[in-house]
Amino acid sequence: MANVRGGxxxxxxxxxxxxxxxxxxxAGPLTLTALAxxxxxxxxxxKEVVDELAGLGWVEEVPPxxxxxxxxxxxxxxxxxxxxxxxxxxxxxxxxxALSDLDGEILAETRQPVRxxxxxxxxxxxxxxxxxGCLALxxxxxxxxxxxxxxxxxxxxxxGRVQFSAAIPAWRGLDLAGExxxxxxxxxxxxxxxxxxxxxxxxxxxxxxxxxxxxLHVGRRMGTGLIxxxxxxxxxxxxxxxxxxxxxxxxxxxxxxxxxxxxxxPGTPDEDAAGFTLAAARDGDPAALAAVGRxxxxxxxxxxxxxxxxxxxxVVLGGGFSxxxxxxxxxxxxxxxxxxxRLPEVRASALxxxxxxxxxxxxxxxxxDRHLFTPDAGPSLPLPQPAGR
Amino acid sequence: MANVRGGxxxxxxxxxxxxxxxxxxxAGPLTLTALAxxxxxxxxxxKEVVDELAGLGWVEEVPPxxxxxxxxxxxxxxxxxxxxxxxxxxxxxxxxxALSDLDGEILAETRQPVRxxxxxxxxxxxxxxxxxGCLALxxxxxxxxxxxxxxxxxxxxxxGRVQFSAAIPAWRGLDLAGExxxxxxxxxxxxxxxxxxxxxxxxxxxxxxxxxxxxLHVGRRMGTGLIxxxxxxxxxxxxxxxxxxxxxxxxxxxxxxxxxxxxxxPGTPDEDAAGFTLAAARDGDPAALAAVGRxxxxxxxxxxxxxxxxxxxxVVLGGGFSxxxxxxxxxxxxxxxxxxxRLPEVRASALxxxxxxxxxxxxxxxxxDRHLFTPDAGPSLPLPQPAGR
DNA sequence: GCTACTAATGAAGTGCTCCTTCGTAAGTAT
DNA sequence: ATACTTACGAAGGAGCACTTCATTAGTAGC
Numbered sequence: 001m002a003n004v005r006g007g008x009x010x011x012x013x014x015x016x017x018x019x020x021x022x023x024x025x026x027a028g029p030l031t032l033t034a035l036a037x038x039x040x041x042x043x044x045x046x047k048e049v050v051d052e053l054a055g056l057g058w059v060e061e062v063p064p065x066x067x068x069x070x071x072x073x074x075x076x077x078x079x080x081x082x083x084x085x086x087x088x089x090x091x092x093x094x095x096x097x098a099l100s101d102l103d104g105e106i107l108a109e110t111r112q113p114v115r116x117x118x119x120x121x122x123x124x125x126x127x128x129x130x131x132x133g134c135l136a137l138x139x140x141x142x143x144x145x146x147x148x149x150x151x152x153x154x155x156x157x158x159x160g161r162v163q164f165s166a167a168i169p170a171w172r173g174l175d176l177a178g179e180x181x182x183x184x185x186x187x188x189x190x191x192x193x194x195x196x197x198x199x200x201x202x203x204x205x206x207x208x209x210x211x212x213x214x215x216l217h218v219g220r221r222m223g224t225g226l227i228x229x230x231x232x233x234x235x236x237x238x239x240x241x242x243x244x245x246x247x248x249x250x251x252x253x254x255x256x257x258x259x260x261x262x263x264x265x266p267g268t269p270d271e272d273a274a275g276f277t278l279a280a281a282r283d284g285d286p287a288a289l290a291a292v293g294r295x296x297x298x299x300x301x302x303x304x305x306x307x308x309x310x311x312x313x314x315v316v317l318g319g320g321f322s323x324x325x326x327x328x329x330x331x332x333x334x335x336x337x338x339x340x341x342r343l344p345e346v347r348a349s350a351l352x353x354x355x356x357x358x359x360x361x362x363x364x365x366x367x368x369d370r371h372l373f374t375p376d377a378g379p380s381l382p383l384p385q386p387a388g389r
Numbered sequence: 390m391a392n393v394r395g396g397x398x399x400x401x402x403x404x405x406x407x408x409x410x411x412x413x414x415x416a417g418p419l420t421l422t423a424l425a426x427x428x429x430x431x432x433x434x435x436k437e438v439v440d441e442l443a444g445l446g447w448v449e450e451v452p453p454x455x456x457x458x459x460x461x462x463x464x465x466x467x468x469x470x471x472x473x474x475x476x477x478x479x480x481x482x483x484x485x486x487a488l489s490d491l492d493g494e495i496l497a498e499t500r501q502p503v504r505x506x507x508x509x510x511x512x513x514x515x516x517x518x519x520x521x522g523c524l525a526l527x528x529x530x531x532x533x534x535x536x537x538x539x540x541x542x543x544x545x546x547x548x549g550r551v552q553f554s555a556a557i558p559a560w561r562g563l564d565l566a567g568e569x570x571x572x573x574x575x576x577x578x579x580x581x582x583x584x585x586x587x588x589x590x591x592x593x594x595x596x597x598x599x600x601x602x603x604x605l606h607v608g609r610r611m612g613t614g615l616i617x618x619x620x621x622x623x624x625x626x627x628x629x630x631x632x633x634x635x636x637x638x639x640x641x642x643x644x645x646x647x648x649x650x651x652x653x654x655p656g657t658p659d660e661d662a663a664g665f666t667l668a669a670a671r672d673g674d675p676a677a678l679a680a681v682g683r684x685x686x687x688x689x690x691x692x693x694x695x696x697x698x699x700x701x702x703x704v705v706l707g708g709g710f711s712x713x714x715x716x717x718x719x720x721x722x723x724x725x726x727x728x729x730x731r732l733p734e735v736r737a738s739a740l741x742x743x744x745x746x747x748x749x750x751x752x753x754x755x756x757x758d759r760h761l762f763t764p765d766a767g768p769s770l771p772l773p774q775p776a777g778r
Numbered sequence: 779g780c781t782a783c784t785a786a787t788g789a790a791g792t793g794c795t796c797c798t799t800c801g802t803a804a805g806t807a808t
Numbered sequence: 809a810t811a812c813t814t815a816c817g818a819a820g821g822a823g824c825a826c827t828t829c830a831t832t833a834g835t836a837g838c
Contacts, residue, residue, distance in 0.1 A: 005408055005428060005429045006404065006405035006408040006409070006428040006429050006430040006434075006438075006796095007401065007404060007405065007408075007429070007796095008401075008430075008795080008796055008797070008823090009401070009795070009796060009797090009822085009823045009824050009825095010823080010824090011401070012396065012397075012398070012400070012401045012795090012823090012824065012825085013823085013824065013825095015395060015396060016395035016396065016824090016825090019394055019395040019396075020395070031786085032786075032787085033785085033786070039394060039395040040394045040395050040396070041395040041397075041825075041826095042825065042826055042827075043786085043787085044787095044788085044789090044825075044826075044827085045395075045824075045825050045826075047787085047788085048824085048825085049395075066834095067835090068784095068785080068834080068835085069783085069784050069785065069834080069835060069836090070783080070784035070785030070786065070833080070834060070835075071784075071785050071786045071787075071832065071833040071834050071835095072785090072786080072833075072834060073785075073786055073787090074786085074787085155730065210625070211625070212624060212625050224698075226698070226699075228617050228618070228622065229617070229618065229620065229622075231618065233617065233618075233699070234700070235601060235699055235700025235701065236599070236600070236601050236700055236701060236702035236731075236733065237700050237730075237731040238700070239697075239700040239730045239731045240698065240699050240700040241697075241698060241700075242697045242698075242700075242730050243694060243697045243698045245697055245728070245729070245730060246690075246693050246694055246697055246728060248637050248638070248639070248690050248693075248694070249637070249694060250637070301635075301637050302694075304635050304637075305632060305635055305637070305638060305691075305694045305698070306698060308628075308630075308631045308632045308634055308635055309613075309615070309629065309630060309631075309632045309694070309695060309698060309699075310615075310622070310624055310629050310698075311623070311624025311625055311626050311627070311628040311629040311630075311631075312624065312625060313625035339634070339635060340634070341544065341626075341628045341631050341634060342625075342626040342628045344625065375764075395825095396825095397794090397824085397825055397826070398793085398794045398795055398796095398824070398825065398826090399794080399795090401794095401795065401796085401824090402794085402795065402796095405795090405796090420815085421815080421816085422814085422815070430796080430797095431796070431797055431798075432815085432816085433796080433797075433798090433817085433818090434795075434796050434797075436816085436817085437795085437796090455805095456806090457805080457806085457813095457814080458805080458806060458807085458812085458813050458814065459804080459805060459806075459812085459813035459814025459815065460803065460804040460805050460806095460813080460814050460815045460816075461804075461805060461814085461815080462814075462815055462816090463815085463816085
């Protein structure tokens with residue numbers, strides 16, 4: 001039981017203001033009557049609420065839609081642009097950043113190439129450049145930022161410390177949340193990248209609308225993200241999704257099947273090898289198809305464990321190899337069909353490389369929704385003065 | 390985003406009444422001033438709310454606590470006895486039922502022995518007898534029941550139909566929720582038994598207070614229940630937790646290690662065999678210890694998959710073999726320690742055979758809380774006329 | 779270009795809920 | 809018996825939302 005707090009009249013007003021904001025965010029610009037219908041309030045009350053919100057800067061009037069019968073109604077919209085969010089994807093080879101408004105609408109994106117063995121300072125500097133780039137592209141200042149969410153490879157502690165990262169050696173033990181908080185004058189969230197990717201697919205990608213989603217990052221490294229009941233599942237120690245560590249799940253070495261196929265030209269570096277095999281498989285090469293078969297055999301074991309355990313609505317295939325989803329999806333479905341009680345939908349990522357940044361943005365939007373736009377939670381409305389442009 | 394509904398003054402009153410009820414349920418009998426403090430309302434308002442609730446029958450006055458300074462304050466309590474819930478555990482060999490008040494406090498319990506191959510009608514009649522027994526023991530009528538929650542072995546569809554049950558052949562395809570609704574004049578919920586057991590352990594058993602719990606039913610049949618973020622996890626098709634179906638998890642045949650041990654007297658029926666091995670292991674018999682070791686080896690594989698995937702706070706060992714938890718816990722912890730990123734607490738069930746009935750009650754209480762005692766949900770308060778005794 | 783119709787606006791009046799304040803009541807300590 | 813402590817109950821006041829009605833600003837038809 002969460003709240004046992006009652007409230008007085010001003011709380012009622014707050015509730016109604018929140019309801020109005022939610023309605024406007026969901027349904028775009030609305031006339032007073034439409035808004036009144038949605039919120040269940042009378043028109044005069046709605047007007048008063050909207051006036052107050054307009055005074056605070058949360059809501060503004062837009063030109064009425066012409067061509068209607070009768071007197072044209074004034075229309076209002078939520079000012080999603082009164083605050084800004086940043087999402088960052090910290091990968092081994094790239095740092096991506098995106099800036100969005102409060103609705104998660106992307107306004108600017110940047111990318112900074114890095115190398116896995118770059119020293120710590122260089123990598124942090126690249127993050128700073130990526131975010132600054134977004135601010136510059138969209139003409140905002142760092143002080144306009146309300147919230148920054150970052151996704152990184154590796155196991156991230158509940159407090160935002162990187163426990164371990166195979167892809168970025170220098171990252172180990174870093175207090176990433178602390179470093180980011182020093183760099184940017186706003187609240188900072190840090191999460192594992194696969195979890196954010198899962199969230200993005202569940203919100204705007206291949207699994208839109210699903211409440212229970214399993215995201216598989218298939219690539220040279222394997223990773224998973226779980227969305228359960230619409231929320232990112234972290235686990236008690238924020239270590240959920242590490243099934244790749246289990247030898248019996250046969251994930252850890254699964255990519256080797258693709259790397260060691262005969263169609264890979266000798267001397268190809270490991271990181272490019274799988275691409276040859278997947279491409280050859282698409283062209284029907286028997287050796288490549290066999291290798292892909294063995295790969296999917298292994299992939300399906302861990303996946304079946306997840307599906308049997310969680311019974312998700314959708315399984316999303318993301319990560320580097322998901323560019324070859326056409327080659328992988330069929331075989332994977334077939335094996336899951338045999339192993340599982342109920343076959344979930346199995347789809348390829350719809351967001352590709354943007355997955356993690358998008359997820360970071362969505363994660364930030366969620367955070368905001370929970371802490372600002374939800375009754376019975378946090379300081380509620382009039383806190384972050386929405387600055388006019 | 391759930392609700393975009395605003396509200397008027399009466400809604401505010403409803404909110405405050407709900408807050409009062411929640412406070413009273415959480416903290417037992419309270420004086421007006423104490424209640425006012427908890428709800429954040431002024432004393433006069435609290436009084437008015439309490440008077441209204443008393444008039445509706447939700448709240449009643451109890452004698453003031455004597456021996457205090459100043460004028461003794463009137464005290465009020467939530468009338469948990471104004472409605473009743475029934476939990477039913479439908480197992481292969483036993484039907485258990487329990488009757489509780491609205492707080493989940495058990496008032497009566499009964500058990501009806503059945504046989505796995507009993508015909509459908511006989512089993513349904515046994516359920517009726519078990520519940521009637523509870524009603525008789527506590528002196529209530531069937532019309533006092535608000536809600537019945539039943540747990541059964543097997544896969545249960547979201548609508549309460551039994552898809553499949555290995556333990557109760559006659560159960561397959563049965564519209565259990567429908568049958569129960571015909572038998573009892575109240576709302577009916579049906580869920581898988583391991584999930585309910587998990588809920589009970591998370592609410593009042595070995596994992597009390599934990600939000601993420603994995604419950605392992607270890608016995609002649611294996612089963613699992615997941616509590617995620619404090620709620621029962623069903624999955625999209627209500628088929629979550631069926632990891633036993635995966636050969637690589639090595640659960641399905643795991644009990645064979647115990648059945649085929651040399652310490653089991655020849656001719657022992659399969660269902661009693663494991664008991665001999667576990668008992669011998671407790672006495673230090675080397676052959677039995679080796680068999681238990683092999684059993685836990687297998688058990689640990691599927692368990693590690695669950696732990697790695699979900700990172701729960703607690704793993705609870707329940708089911709028939711959990712009576713020998715002292716023999717199992719140590720080896721299981723040791724193997725999980727090696728396999729997992731973070732070792733969760735591993736504990737034996739605290740509720741034993743009562744697990745599922747308790748879980749059914751807790752499930753019913755949860756349902757009530759969500760649909761009756763939560764703002765923004767359902768018809769809210771004054772619906773089920775709380776009948777006076 | 780004028781009139782009829784439509785739909786939104788704005789202001790006035792009403793009712794409900796909660797708040798604060800103050801005098802009264804019912805106990806215990808000295 | 810008196811003083812002190814704590815709770816109760818009534819009265820007055822403020823805030824919020826509701827309903828109602830006259831007014832305004834458009835479109836459609838003649």
